[in-house]
Amino acid sequence: MVPEQARRRAEELRREVHAHNHRYYVLDRPVIPDAEYDALLRELQDLEAGFPELVTSDSPTRRVGAPPLDAFRSAPHAVPMLSLDNAMDRAELVEFDARVHRFLGSEAPVDYACEPKMDGLAVELVYEGGTLVRAATRGDGSVGEDVTANLRTVRSIPLALLGPDTPRLVDVRGEVVMLLPDFRRLNREQEERGEAPFANPRNAAAGSVRQLDSAVTARRKLSFFAYGVGRLEGAPVHSHTQTMERLAEWGFRVSEHRRRALGTEEVAAYCREMEERRESFPYEIDGCVIKVDRLDLQERLAATARAPRWAVAYKFPPRQAVTRILEIVASVGRTGAVTPVAVLEPVGVGGVTVSRATLHNPAEVTRKGVLIGDWVTIQRAGDVIPEVVGPLVERRTGDERPFAMPDRCPVCGASIETPADEVVPRCTGLNCPAQLKGRLRHFASRRALDVDGLGAKLIDQLVDRGLVRDVADLFRLDETTLAGLERMAEKSAANLGAALRRARAADLGRFLNALGVRHVGEATARALAAHFRSLAAVMEASEEDLLAVPDVGPEVAARLLAFFREERNRASIERMLEAGVEISAPAKAAAAPVLVGKTFVFTGSLATMTRDEAKARVEALGGRASSSVSGSTDYVVVGEDPGSKAERARGLGVAMLTEQQFRDLVSAAGS
Numbered sequence: 026m027v028p029e030q031a032r033r034r035a036e037e038l039r040r041e042v043h044a045h046n047h048r049y050y051v052l053d054r055p056v057i058p059d060a061e062y063d064a065l066l067r068e069l070q071d072l073e074a075g076f077p078e079l080v081t082s083d084s085p086t087r088r089v090g091a092p093p094l095d096a097f098r099s100a101p102h103a104v105p106m107l108s109l110d111n112a113m114d115r116a117e118l119v120e121f122d123a124r125v126h127r128f129l130g131s132e133a134p135v136d137y138a139c140e141p142k143m144d145g146l147a148v149e150l151v152y153e154g155g156t157l158v159r160a161a162t163r164g165d166g167s168v169g170e171d172v173t174a175n176l177r178t179v180r181s182i183p184l185a186l187l188g189p190d191t192p193r194l195v196d197v198r199g200e201v202v203m204l205l206p207d208f209r210r211l212n213r214e215q216e217e218r219g220e221a222p223f224a225n226p227r228n229a230a231a232g233s234v235r236q237l238d239s240a241v242t243a244r245r246k247l248s249f250f251a252y253g254v255g256r257l258e259g260a261p262v263h264s265h266t267q268t269m270e271r272l273a274e275w276g277f278r279v280s281e282h283r284r285r286a287l288g289t290e291e292v293a294a295y296c297r298e299m300e301e302r303r304e305s306f307p308y309e310i311d312g313c314v315i316k317v318d319r320l321d322l323q324e325r326l327a328a329t330a331r332a333p334r335w336a337v338a339y340k341f342p343p344r345q346a347v348t349r350i351l352e353i354v355a356s357v358g359r360t361g362a363v364t365p366v367a368v369l370e371p372v373g374v375g376g377v378t379v380s381r382a383t384l385h386n387p388a389e390v391t392r393k394g395v396l397i398g399d400w401v402t403i404q405r406a407g408d409v410i411p412e413v414v415g416p417l418v419e420r421r422t423g424d425e426r427p428f429a430m431p432d433r434c435p436v437c438g439a440s441i442e443t444p445a446d447e448v449v450p451r452c453t454g455l456n457c458p459a460q461l462k463g464r465l466r467h468f469a470s471r472r473a474l475d476v477d478g479l480g481a482k483l484i485d486q487l488v489d490r491g492l493v494r495d496v497a498d499l500f501r502l503d504e505t506t507l508a509g510l511e512r513m514a515e516k517s518a519a520n521l522g523a524a525l526r527r528a529r530a531a532d533l534g535r536f537l538n539a540l541g542v543r544h545v546g547e548a549t550a551r552a553l554a555a556h557f558r559s560l561a562a563v564m565e566a567s568e569e570d571l572l573a574v575p576d577v578g579p580e581v582a583a584r585l586l587a588f589f590r591e592e593r594n595r596a597s598i599e600r601m602l603e604a605g606v607e608i609s610a611p612a613k614a615a616a617a618p619v620l621v622g623k624t625f626v627f628t629g630s631l632a633t634m635t636r637d638e639a640k641a642r643v644e645a646l647g648g649r650a651s652s653s654v655s656g657s658t659d660y661v662v663v664g665e666d667p668g669s670k671a672e673r674a675r676g677l678g679v680a681m682l683t684e685q686q687f688r689d690l691v692s693a694a695g696s
C-alpha cells in the first residue's frame with residue numbers, strides 16, 4: 026500500500042516536471058535553474074523507486090529528452106545520437122581514464138582529443154553525394170525533428186561539401202549556437218518589441234532552430250560547429266582528429282581550441298585552461314569533451330545504451346556565489362516592463378563582479394521566497410544579467426523584510442498595471458523617461474505617424490538635450506532648433522519641420538497606433554477608429570463600449586482603459602491638440618460583408634503581390650491577417666512553396682485558397 030502522502034507528492038512532481046519540460050523544450054523559456062529541475066526529477070525518481078506502483082506510463086521519468094514538436098516531421102537517426110557521461114571534477118576524470126585502460130587491457134597512456142563543450146543545440150546534418158539532404162535535431166537520441174528548412178538558413182552550414190574529396194555519405198554532427206554578440210542584439214530587439222528576452226544563448230539557439238517559420242530562423246543569426254560524424258562512407262579516417270580535419274576541409278567550422286592530450290595530467294591541464302579562458306570566447310561553453318582519439322580503440326570500447334565509453338564530458342562548476350541582498354528596487358525597462366532587481370553586496374562570480382541580479386517578476390520573488398536582507402545564492406546563467414537562485418534561509422536574523430511592488434512608476438509616477446494573464450507589471454506612462462526614446466521611435470515610424478527623417482539618432486539627441494520631454498514637444502520643435510542639432514543641414518531641418526507639420530494632420534487609426542498602448546497594434550487601432558470615429562469617443566469609452574469593437578478583447582480593453590485613465594497621458598494628448606494636432610475620422614468603411622471579421626493567414630510566396638500588400642487588402646476590407654493558423658482562422662492563402670501552415674490548415678480543416686481564388690474574393694468584396 027502506498028501512503029497517500031507519497032501518492033500526492035508524486036502526482037504533484039509529475040505535474041511540475043511536465044510543466045517545466047514544456048517550458049524548457051517547447052517554449053525554450055525555462056523558469057527555474059537546471060539544478061532545481063534536476064532536484065525535482067530526482068525526487069520523483071526516488072519516490073518511484075521506493076513505490077514502483079506509483080510509476081505511470083506518462084511519467085516524465087519514463088523518457089529521455091523532449092517529444093518532437095507536432096509541427097515538425099520526425100527524423101530518425103541512422104546511428105543513434107548518444108549522450109555523454111559527466112565528470113564533475115578531476116577525480117572523475119581519472120576514473121574515466123582508468124575505465125578506458127581497464128577495457129582496453131593496456132597500461133600505456135591513451136591519446137585523447139579534447140575540445141570545448143559547446144552550449145547549444147545538438148543537430149545532425151545528412152549529406153548524400155556531397156549535398157545537404159536533411160537536418161534534424163537530436164530529439165530523444167533515436168528520433169529527432171526534421172528542421173532542414175530552418176538549418177538551411179544557417180550560414181555556417183554548407184549546403185554542399187567543399188573540396189575534391191567529399192564522402193559518398195556522411196552524417197555530420199555538431200552544435201548550433203548563437204554567438205554572444207548575436208545573442209545580445211537579439212535580446213535588445215526582443216525588448217524593443219516588448220517581448221521577453223531569452224534567458225541564455227542556448228535557449229535562443231534552440232528557440233530559433235524550432236521556429237515554424239524559417240524566415241524567422243534566418244533573421245536570428247545562428248552558427249554551427251561540427252564535432253563528429255554518424256555514418257561516414259567513402260572517406261577513410263583513423264582518428265577523431267583526422268575526422269575533424271576532414272570536416273574543416275569540407276567547409277565546417279570546428280572549434281579552434283581542439284587539442285590532443287596524452288594521459289590524465291594533460292587532460293586536466295586542458296580543462297583548467299579552458300575554464301580560465303571561457304570568458305574570452307565569443308560563445309558559451311559549459312565544459313570540455315574528452316574523446317579517445319583512435320577510432321579502432323573507440324570501436325573496442327563501444328557504448329552503453331546511454332553513452333559511449335570512449336568519451337566523457339567534463340562539466341565546469343556553475344558560476345554561482347553567495348552574497349546579501351541590500352535592497353530590492355523596481356527597475357523600469359525601455360518597454361515599460363517593471364522588474365524587481367536585487368541590489369547586492371558586490372561579489373565575484375566567474376571572474377566578473379556582480380552588484381545587481383534580476384528577480385524577473387514579483388511572482389518569482391514570492392515563489393523563491395526572497396526577502397530584503399537575505400543571504401542568497403546568485404548565478405550567472407549564460408551571458409545575461411545574473412539571477413537570484415534562492416535564499417539561505419538558515420542565515421536569517423529576523424531583520425529581513427518582504428518586497429512590495431510599488432503601484433506608481435519610480436521613474437515617472439504613472440500607474441503600474443499588471444494585466445490579468447501576465448506576470449510582468451508595466452508602467453502606463455506615455456512620457457516615462459525610461460521609455461521615451463522607444464515611444465518616440467514608434468510614434469514617428471512609418472505605420473504610425475510616419476514622420477520622415479525623424480530617426481533613432483535624432484531622437485536620441487532630442488531627448489538627451491532635453492528638447493523633447495513629452496511626445497507633444499515634437500509638434501513644437503521649430504526649424505531653428507532643429508538646424509542647431511548635430512549633423513543637421515538646413516535643408517534637412519526644413520524637411521523635418523515640414524514632415525512634423527504634415528504629421529499634425531493625423532488619421533485617427535494611425536494616431537491610436539502611434540500612442541503605443543500595449544497590444545493595440547495597427548489592426549486594432551484601425552478597428553477602434555472605424556468604430557468610434559473620434560479620439561474623444563475612444564478616450565471616454567467604457568469597458569463595455571470597447572468590448573463591442575471587433576478585435577478588442579478584455580485584455581486590450583484593460584490596456585486602453587488604464588492608458589486613458591492616466592492623467593499624465595490625457596494631459597499629453599491635450600498638449601498635442603494645443604500644438605496643432607488635428608485628428609481626422611476615417612472615411613466610412615465600404616467593407617463588403619464577405620471579408621468583415623474574417624481571419625486570413627498567408628503561407629508561401631505570392632506571385633502577384635507582396636505579403637504586406639495582401640494583408641493590407643484584407644484589412645482594408647475589414648478582415649484580419651494573422652501569422653499563425655488556429656481553429657479561428659477562416660482562410661489560409663497558399664502561395665508558392667508553402668510552409669507547415671498549409672499542413673496545419675489541412676489538419677484543422679480550414680478553407681484553403683489559391684492566390685487566384687484570393688484575388689477573386691478580394692475583388693468581389695470591392696477592392
Ligand code: IVH
Binds near residue numbers: 146147200
Ligand atoms: S560529442 C557520443 N563533442 O554535449 C558523443 N558533444 O551529452 C556525442 N556537445 O548535446 C557528443 N560540444 O551536443 C560532443 N565537442 C563536443 C560537444 C558535444 C557540445 C553536446 C552535444 C550533446 C551533449 C552530449
